[in-house]
Amino acid sequence: MNVPFLDLKRQYSAIKEELDQTVFSVLSHTRFIMGPEVKDFEEKMAQYCGSKFAIGVASGTDALLLSLRACGVGPGDEVITTAFSFFATAGVISRLGATPVFVDIDPETYNMDPNQIEKRITTKTKAILPVHLYGQCADMDPIMELANKHNLKVVEDAAQAIGAKYKEKKAGTMGDFGCFSFFPSKNLGCAGDGGMVITNDAEMAELLRMLRVHGAKPKYHHSMVGYNSRLDTIQAAILSVKLKYLDKWTEKRREHAETYNVAFKDSDIIIPKEKDFNYHIYHQYTIGVKNRDKLREVLKENQIGHDVYYPIPLHLQECYRSLKYKKGDLPVAERKAEEVVSLPIYPELTEEEQNFVIEIIKKTV
């Protein structure tokens, strides 16, 4: 049986009519840049997350970039972040001329370990950038406490965590900014690139709205140099349709996660640990195994889709050699990079498919 890692065609066929209709409607009205669907989706997202403002941008990467820029991050500054994330988390810090300062992760949640932060704070530190990896929030209370104590900004990378909750608060609403990605494979994905920033600060929201249109306000008046980073009208229209289904899809993901959890309990497989105070949305269902590469081979032989997020921690990436980290500096992230493998978890995964995945894995590990 061929079990794809992700099959977006299943989602499309379930809501095809609605999606086709909304896309054709944008094609007909032709307001492709900053059309009415953008504002409409921003309002829906603000309401969904429980934030005052939402600003559509061109990608999750740009959501992070523009947020850090709005925090005033620039050359000479430092931003503290996790060593275990997608590259964009660190890349945006570097692109602003600042230096990423990597800390190790909690072995249970794979998220930034709050106990590792304070010793890395210097006079150059401007912000903390926690990531809610795989769909589970980082431990935000101690992070916010440190940020308040040291007067630092907090930008949440919630690209994988739309709808996740930490102590009843939605991902993205706890820091100064929350950043989302609508990359097609994310839990809420569009038909290309897209992103969003949420904030409760009216001034910051205004600044972000300027930054996404080259720093202009009003048009052709530039008090700052910004970016070309808007969410396309057509993407906003698609996202408004899909947002209605998101919570239902998340419930399905959680059911699949529970099925895996039960199946893998009492084995050598390390299963995801959802903290009591968290609501995990399972963007990924990621297990840890000793002989990961052998398991990957067997999965491949059996045509079971899977992937490794992430095989190289950020502090050991070649482009950061000049930062002088070495193997052994952040041991938990380094060990996890060798153990983890993510399994199919999309809402449309069938029982038959999931049972096959479980059977093969239990036979192998």
Ligand SMILES: *Cc1c(COP(=O)(O)O)cnc(C)c1O
């Ligand atoms: C996907 C992702 C991003 C980047 O989002 P894009 O929309 O692809 O630019 C950033 N951080 C994390 C953790 C992600 O998973």
